[in-house]
Amino acid sequence: MTTKPDARSEILARVRGALAGTDVAPVQVPRGYRSRPERLDRSGLLTRFVERVEDYRAQVTRCAEADVIRTVASILPTGARVVLPPGLLWDVPGVADDGFTATDLDGYAAVVTAATVGIAETGTIVLTHGPGEGRRALSLVPDLHVCVVRADQVVADVPDAVRLLDAESYRGRPQTWISGPSATSDIELDRVEGVHGPRTLHVVLVS
Amino acid sequence: MVSTGSTTRGGSTTRATFVGMPAFPAAARTALADSQLRANLAHATGTIRAKRLHVVSEVDDWEELRLAGAAIKDNTLRHLDEHLLTLETALTARGATVHWARDAQEACRIVARVAKDNAVDEVVKVKSMVTQEIGLNEALATEGVAAWETDLAELIVQLGDDLPSHILVPAIHRNRAEIKAIFERSMAAAGRPAPDDLTDDPARLAEAARLHLREKFLRARMAVSGANFAVAETGTLVVVESEGNGRMCLTLPEILVSVVGIEKVVPTYDDLDVFLQLLPRSSTGERMNPYTSTWTGVTPGDGPQQVHVVLLDNGRTRALADELGRQALRCIRCSACLNVCPVYERTGGHAYGSVYPGPIGAILNPLLKGAGHDPQTDSLPYASTLCGACFEACPVRIDIPSILVDQRAKVVDAHRGRPSVTGVAMKGAAATLRTGRRLGLAEKLTPLGLRAARLLGVAHRWTSARDLPPPAAESFRAWWQRTDGGRDDDQA
Ligand code: SF4
Numbered sequence: 001m002t003t004k005p006d007a008r009s010e011i012l013a014r015v016r017g018a019l020a021g022t023d024v025a026p027v028q029v030p031r032g033y034r035s036r037p038e039r040l041d042r043s044g045l046l047t048r049f050v051e052r053v054e055d056y057r058a059q060v061t062r063c064a065e066a067d068v069i070r071t072v073a074s075i076l077p078t079g080a081r082v083v084l085p086p087g088l089l090w091d092v093p094g095v096a097d098d099g100f101t102a103t104d105l106d107g108y109a110a111v112v113t114a115a116t117v118g119i120a121e122t123g124t125i126v127l128t129h130g131p132g133e134g135r136r137a138l139s140l141v142p143d144l145h146v147c148v149v150r151a152d153q154v155v156a157d158v159p160d161a162v163r164l165l166d167a168e169s170y171r172g173r174p175q176t177w178i179s180g181p182s183a184t185s186d187i188e189l190d191r192v193e194g195v196h197g198p199r200t201l202h203v204v205l206v207s
Numbered sequence: 208m209v210s211t212g213s214t215t216r217g218g219s220t221t222r223a224t225f226v227g228m229p230a231f232p233a234a235a236r237t238a239l240a241d242s243q244l245r246a247n248l249a250h251a252t253g254t255i256r257a258k259r260l261h262v263v264s265e266v267d268d269w270e271e272l273r274l275a276g277a278a279i280k281d282n283t284l285r286h287l288d289e290h291l292l293t294l295e296t297a298l299t300a301r302g303a304t305v306h307w308a309r310d311a312q313e314a315c316r317i318v319a320r321v322a323k324d325n326a327v328d329e330v331v332k333v334k335s336m337v338t339q340e341i342g343l344n345e346a347l348a349t350e351g352v353a354a355w356e357t358d359l360a361e362l363i364v365q366l367g368d369d370l371p372s373h374i375l376v377p378a379i380h381r382n383r384a385e386i387k388a389i390f391e392r393s394m395a396a397a398g399r400p401a402p403d404d405l406t407d408d409p410a411r412l413a414e415a416a417r418l419h420l421r422e423k424f425l426r427a428r429m430a431v432s433g434a435n436f437a438v439a440e441t442g443t444l445v446v447v448e449s450e451g452n453g454r455m456c457l458t459l460p461e462i463l464v465s466v467v468g469i470e471k472v473v474p475t476y477d478d479l480d481v482f483l484q485l486l487p488r489s490s491t492g493e494r495m496n497p498y499t500s501t502w503t504g505v506t507p508g509d510g511p512q513q514v515h516v517v518l519l520d521n522g523r524t525r526a527l528a529d530e531l532g533r534q535a536l537r538c539i540r541c542s543a544c545l546n547v548c549p550v551y552e553r554t555g556g557h558a559y560g561s562v563y564p565g566p567i568g569a570i571l572n573p574l575l576k577g578a579g580h581d582p583q584t585d586s587l588p589y590a591s592t593l594c595g596a597c598f599e600a601c602p603v604r605i606d607i608p609s610i611l612v613d614q615r616a617k618v619v620d621a622h623r624g625r626p627s628v629t630g631v632a633m634k635g636a637a638a639t640l641r642t643g644r645r646l647g648l649a650e651k652l653t654p655l656g657l658r659a660a661r662l663l664g665v666a667h668r669w670t671s672a673r674d675l676p677p678p679a680a681e682s683f684r685a686w687w688q689r690t691d692g693g694r695d696d697d698q699a
Contacts, residue, residue: 006307007306007307007308007309007313008307010309011291011307011309011469011518011520011524012288012291012292014520014524015287015288015291015469015524015527016288017524017528018524018525018527018528018533019285019287019288019527022285022530023285024285024286026282026285027277027278027281027282028278029275029278029279029282030271030274030275030278031275032268032271033268033271033272033275033480033481033484034480036267036268052494055494056497099508102424102425102459103425106421106425119495121494122494122495123494123495124495129506129509135508135509135510136454136457136458136500136509136510137458137459137509137510140451140454140455140458140459141459158480158483158484158495159480159484161480162476162477162479162480162483163477163480165476166476166477171441171503172301172441172443172503172504172506173503173506174500174501174502174503174506174509174510175499175500175501176454176498176499176500176501177483177495177498177499177500178497178498179493179494179495179496179497179498180497181497182449182450182451182497182498183449183450183497184359184413184449184450185255185376185449185491186358186359186360186363186376186378186450187359187383187386187409187412187413188247188250188251188254188382188383188409189250189251189254189255189376189379190254190409192409192410192413194410194413194414194417195359195413195416195417195449195450195451195452196357196417196420196421196424196450196451196452196454196455197450197451197454197455197497197498198451
């Protein structure tokens with residue numbers, strides 16, 4: 001037993017000591033960035049989304065709802081082992097995730113998932129790993145990630161996406177924000193696509 | 208014997224450390240004489256400066272975002288105790304175990320204990336400044352636990368038995384040919400060897416890292432990470448990265464320990480909308496980094512089922528007590544201030560003798576450690592020309608020049624044992640700079656404040672180091688090797 005205060009009480013006491021006598025009146029946080037004027041109409045927004053995703057050297061294919069299965073199938077390399085999350089709305093060829101180990105997943109060449117949000121300004125897709133998106137490992141280990149995004153899921157910018165994702169239904173769920181294939185700039189700050197995450201990202205935009 | 212992530216030198220298991228580095232002017236002088244280092248740095252910082260300017264200029268309300276980022280962090284710091292308690296409650300409710308660590312030693316002990324309790328002898332690591340700050344890899348090695356760095360640049364540093372020299376790109380001082388040589392020389396001893404036909408093409412080098420690390424990701428039972436942000440309200444941690452090594456570490460192992468500085472807290476989830484705009488554009492000069500992962504305690508059936516969070520002080524409350532300096536705790540470690548700093552570009556990161564180099568390191572180290580304790584730290588506030596470029600680049604508007612001047616005063620005071628004339632004058636200069644900012648006249652008044660500072664001689668130490676044409680007696684690396692990373696050398 002020790003009479004020394006535990007770390008928690010000591011750190012909190014240090015914080016309070018450090019702040020003693022400080023003016024704690026809140027500083028105004030400017031939030032104008034949350035209501036930026038809309039510069040693009042709906043179709044302009046989707047075009048921007050496609051451009052920005054392609055900017056990261058990810059591939060994008062646009063198709064109609066009725067063509068999703070055919071489009072996805074045409075993207076998947078012939079004979080590739082494909083793993084699918086439970087709850088995927090489209091009946092594409094592949095094996096449903098059965099709680100595979102990481103090593104099992106390493107044996108799959110591709111994964112097909114849905115997404116929750118697309119962000120036009122940054123070319124980002126956000127997965128919240130619910131039905132149709134799968135647990136995190138699923139969209140991570142296989143080398144090709146085909147991600148189906150519906151046009152009505154695409155928002156203008158990061159503040160719009162955060163507002164959506166702040167909803168009660170996503171509370172506590174893990175999220176993965178994906179902007180292009182994995183990449184590194186660690187060698188002379190030259191961007192190289194393809195490190196540990198999927199080396200190919202193919203976004204299917206459905207409208 | 209357990210294999211370790213550190214390399215063996217002279218029979219004992221060691222790893223390069225910053226301990227015993229010469230003070231900044233001496234280290235800078237040797238670094239300046241290394242032309243390869245200067246060429247690598249000039250190329251790298253030039254590239255990233257251009258990218259950053261391009262993506263920042265796309266955002267019309269960038270200045271408002273900076274103000275918002277600064278305001279959110281300031282508001283949080285002013286009630287830090289309450290936010291930490293909220294965070295603890297939220298994390299605990301979500302199945303995470305929260306630990307508190309007063310200092311580096313305590314934090315390392317906690318991580319080592321988690322490893323021991325789970326009979327783990329190796330961990331995979333997500334790049335994290337804070338685990339370098341606390342010397343976690345070395346501490347784990349002494350406990351027989353190997354720590355594998357998985358970020359490409361960190362891997363280069365670890366395999367090269369080298370030291371990080373940049374916050375974002377720790378191996379920024381290495382060019383592709385050097386990296387190829389390091390991989391060929393050292394990968395085999397750490398696991399899967401480099402491919403026989405490796406070239407210095409960055410894509411081939413990245414692929415070699417992918418192959419080398421994949422076996423480690425697939426078998427690792429425990430990971431250690433930091434966090435870029437910790438949301439108090441929800442207990443959500445956020446890691447921002449590029450390569451996917453972060454996702455691997457945060458997702459595949461059974462056990463995850465995240466060491467989080469207490470200043471990483473933001474109050475609410477929606478506050479992230481500011482930082483997820485500021486950070487990637489300032490850091491890698493991208494509209495968005497490839498991957499951002501968030502997790503909230505334990506998610507059944509998805510990712511680690513044993514989640515620990517270590518809340519670390521290690522000098523942060525000391526910095527918090529410094530009325531002017533506490534704004535340094537807003538720092539989101541983007542490294543923009545390094546990339547625009549004329550001093551950093553010429554000396555590189557090693558000269559700062561800390562995991563936090565560049566302008567932020569020049570203020571953060573003395574704020575965390577206090578003035579008057581060691582000559583290395585005391586020399587850092589002088590490692591600047593006070594040109595103000597760091598403030599302009601900083602996404603959370605940290606007034607680095609004013610803090611530098613204020614810290615110089617504190618160093619002087621600490622050495623005199625009482626407030627000195629110079630010290631008081633420098634506080635005056637700091638106040639001038641500060642007032643200038645408040646009045647919105649920063650651009651006009653900064654040069655005035657600088658001139659005042661120079662007249663007072665506060666810039667003298669750096670100026671003399673820079674202006675001397677000192678063909679150093681030996682190169683930085685030669686010094687490094689001869690002195691075993693400074694261990695066998697005095698402050699010479
Ligand atoms: S001080 Fe500012 S510019 Fe420098 S790393 Fe921190 S946030 Fe970035």
